[in-house]
Amino acid sequence: MAFHSRKLSFTTPILVSFAGIFFSFLLIAVFITLTQKNDILENYHEINHKFTHNLAVNYTESILRENDYILTRAANFFSVDDRLEETINRDPERGLQLLMQLQTLMPAVSSISLADTQGHYLRAPEASATDANKRFDVRRSPWYVVQAEASTFNRYTRVYMDKFTHQPTVTVYKPVITAGGRLKGSLAFHLDLAAMAYTLRHMAAPTQGEFFIVERDGRVVLHPNTGALFKRYVSDTLMEKMTSGEGHIYDPESREWYYYYSFTNPDWFVIYRVSDATLNNLTRHATTMVIWGFALAAIVIVLFGLYLRHTSRTVLMNIIQAIKTGKVNRVPRLEAMLSKAIESSKAREQAYARQATHDALTGCKNRRAFDSDIAALMNDHQPFILALVDVDNFKFINDTWGHLTGDIVLRHIAHEGLKIFHPHNVALYRYGGEEFAAIFTASQMNEASPLLEAWRQRVAARSWREKGLQVTFSAGYGEWQFEPLEKLLSSVDEALYTAKRRGKDRILSVTSR
Numbered sequence: 001m002a003f004h005s006r007k008l009s010f011t012t013p014i015l016v017s018f019a020g021i022f023f024s025f026l027l028i029a030v031f032i033t034l035t036q037k038n039d040i041l042e043n044y045h046e047i048n049h050k051f052t053h054n055l056a057v058n059y060t061e062s063i064l065r066e067n068d069y070i071l072t073r074a075a076n077f078f079s080v081d082d083r084l085e086e087t088i089n090r091d092p093e094r095g096l097q098l099l100m101q102l103q104t105l106m107p108a109v110s111s112i113s114l115a116d117t118q119g120h121y122l123r124a125p126e127a128s129a130t131d132a133n134k135r136f137d138v139r140r141s142p143w144y145v146v147q148a149e150a151s152t153f154n155r156y157t158r159v160y161m162d163k164f165t166h167q168p169t170v171t172v173y174k175p176v177i178t179a180g181g182r183l184k185g186s187l188a189f190h191l192d193l194a195a196m197a198y199t200l201r202h203m204a205a206p207t208q209g210e211f212f213i214v215e216r217d218g219r220v221v222l223h224p225n226t227g228a229l230f231k232r233y234v235s236d237t238l239m240e241k242m243t244s245g246e247g248h249i250y251d252p253e254s255r256e257w258y259y260y261y262s263f264t265n266p267d268w269f270v271i272y273r274v275s276d277a278t279l280n281n282l283t284r285h286a287t288t289m290v291i292w293g294f295a296l297a298a299i300v301i302v303l304f305g306l307y308l309r310h311t312s313r314t315v316l317m318n319i320i321q322a323i324k325t326g327k328v329n330r331v332p333r334l335e336a337m338l339s340k341a342i343e344s345s346k347a348r349e350q351a352y353a354r355q356a357t358h359d360a361l362t363g364c365k366n367r368r369a370f371d372s373d374i375a376a377l378m379n380d381h382q383p384f385i386l387a388l389v390d391v392d393n394f395k396f397i398n399d400t401w402g403h404l405t406g407d408i409v410l411r412h413i414a415h416e417g418l419k420i421f422h423p424h425n426v427a428l429y430r431y432g433g434e435e436f437a438a439i440f441t442a443s444q445m446n447e448a449s450p451l452l453e454a455w456r457q458r459v460a461a462r463s464w465r466e467k468g469l470q471v472t473f474s475a476g477y478g479e480w481q482f483e484p485l486e487k488l489l490s491s492v493d494e495a496l497y498t499a500k501r502r503g504k505d506r507i508l509s510v511t512s513r
Helices: 011-079 083-090 092-103 193-202 236-241 276-325 335-357 367-379 394-401 403-424 442-461 485-501
Strands: 109-116 121-124 171-177 183-191 210-215 220-222 246-251 256-262 268-275 384-391 427-432 435-441 473-479 507-509
Touching: 011 083, 011 171, 011 183, 011 193, 011 210, 011 246, 011 256, 011 268, 011 276, 083 092, 083 109, 083 121, 083 183, 092 109, 092 121, 193 220, 236 246, 256 276, 268 276, 335 367, 367 384, 367 427, 367 435, 367 485, 384 394, 384 403, 384 442, 384 485, 394 403, 403 427, 403 435, 403 442, 435 442, 442 473, 442 507, 473 485, 485 507
Parallel strands: 473 507
Antiparallel strands: 109 121, 109 183, 171 183, 210 220, 210 268, 246 256, 256 268, 384 435, 384 473, 427 435
C-alpha cells in the first residue's frame, strides 16, 4: 500500500485558499450590491443633468443667440440716418420687402414688427385690413419701447395674446437707438414657438421622460407636443425651488424628478422630467445585472478552483516525468508583443485626439480647438491678431452647383490656406459653415496681412472644373487690445462685412474701416 507525507500534499492548501477567496468574494459582492443602487442613481442623475444642459446650450441657447444676433444687427441698421422713418412712412412697400427678406433668414420667427416713437408701425407679413386691425394701437403692445424703458439690450416678453393671429406668442425686441442715444422706435421678432418646438420631437432622451421649456410662472413655451404649449406644467412651489443656474429637485407629490437649466434673458427654464418609478426600474435592472454578474463570477471561481486542482496535479506529473526523462518543452515568450501593443495604443490615441480637434471636411482645426487656443492666449495675456474669413456668395454656389460642389470649394480653399500658413506655424480653423478663422501669435503678427493677401490671391486665381464658377473670399482682421473676446469678434466681424459691402474679394483691418 502506497503512503505519502501530508507535507507534500497541495490539495488541501488549494482548497482552503479558494474557499477563503470564495467567501471573501461573497462578502464583497453583498457589500457592493447594497451600495450600488445609490451610485447608479447618482449616475443617472448626472446623465440627465448633461442631457438637460445640452438641450439648453446646444439647442435653445443657439437659437436664441442667432435671433439676438440678427436682431441686434437689424436694429443697428435701422438706427442709421432716416432708415426707420423711410421704411415705415415714406416707402412702406419697399420696407415690407426689406422686413420679409429679414424674416426669411430666421425660420424660428413667424413675423417682424417695426415701429417708430409716434406709434406708426410696419408688420411683415402684412396683417389683413380688418376693422380690429385698423384700430390696433401698437403702443399698447408689450414689445413697444418708450423712452423710459430704452436700453441697448434685447428683451423677451412674457407669453401674451397676439392681436393679429389671436394666438399666444413670445416676442424678442430691441429699441432702435442712434449712436447719439436718441430713441427712434422698436424692432420686434415674433417667435414661431411651434416651429421651434418641432426639432424637439427628434431628440432622444437618455431615459424615459418628458422635456420642455417653461416661463417663470411654469407655463410651457416649447414642447415636442405643440398641444402642450402655454399650459401650466410646473407648480409655483416647484418653480420657487429652482434657483438660478442648474440642478435637480424631487417632487414628493407627483414622485417625479425635475432636472432644470435656467436662463436670465429670457426668464426661461429648460426642464427634463423623469418619474421616480422609471429611475427605480433602471437602478433595479442595473443592480440585478450586478448580482447576476457576481453569481457568474462565483461560478467561474469555483470552476477555476477545480481546474487549478486538476491542472496542478497534471503539472506535477509532468514535472516528475521531465525529471525522469530530461525533456522540457519551452513556453513561447509574450514580451515581444508588448512594444507593438503600446505603439498601436498610442496611434489610436493620436487619431482620437485629431478627430476631436480637427474638421473632417477641410482638415483645419475645428471650433472647439479655436475656443481653447484663443482662451489660452487671452489667459496668458499673449498678443495676437485674429482674422475672420467668409467665402463670397457661398449660398449662390450651393444653390447653383449643389452642396457637393460647395464642400469641394471649402476643402480647396482650406487646402490653399493650409499650404500658405503651415510653414509659418499659423493656425487655421473652420469657424463655422463657410467661415474660417486664423490666429497670428506675437511672432507672426507682422506676417498677418501678406499671408492673408497671398491666400486671397491664390483662391481668386484658382480655376474650377465647373463652368462659370468663380470663388473669392472677404476677410477682416484686428489685433487684440486686451478687450473681451466678444468685443474683438464684433470688431473683426464688422471689418469683414465692411469688406463685403465694398465689393467683396478684399481684406480689411479693424483700423482701416
